[in-house]
Amino acid sequence: MTDDDERTEREAQRRRLRGFGYHLFGYFVVMIVLVPVNMLTNPQRPWFVLPMVGWGAVLGLHAAFAMNLFRGLFRHGKN
Helix, strand or coil, X not given: CCHHHHHHHHHHHHHXXXXXXXXXXXXXXXXXXXXXXXXXXXXXXXXXXXXXXXXXXXXXXXXXXXXXXXXXXXXXXXX
16 A cells, blocks of 8 residues: 555545544534423423434444444445
């Protein structure tokens, strides 16, 4: 692997981690709003759990992608 290839891979990794950080931040901001809204409006029905779990699952997949855990599945044309 050449220096340019290594630099390109490091930059791609940085972009993936930055995107994950934005996703994680957005998740927490929305959950910080949804939970109190649910508890103030309808505390007997915790509907906030559905978006928390659903979005959390997608967030977990995004974390795995950002950490290159799917490296063997998606080669993007590289050998």
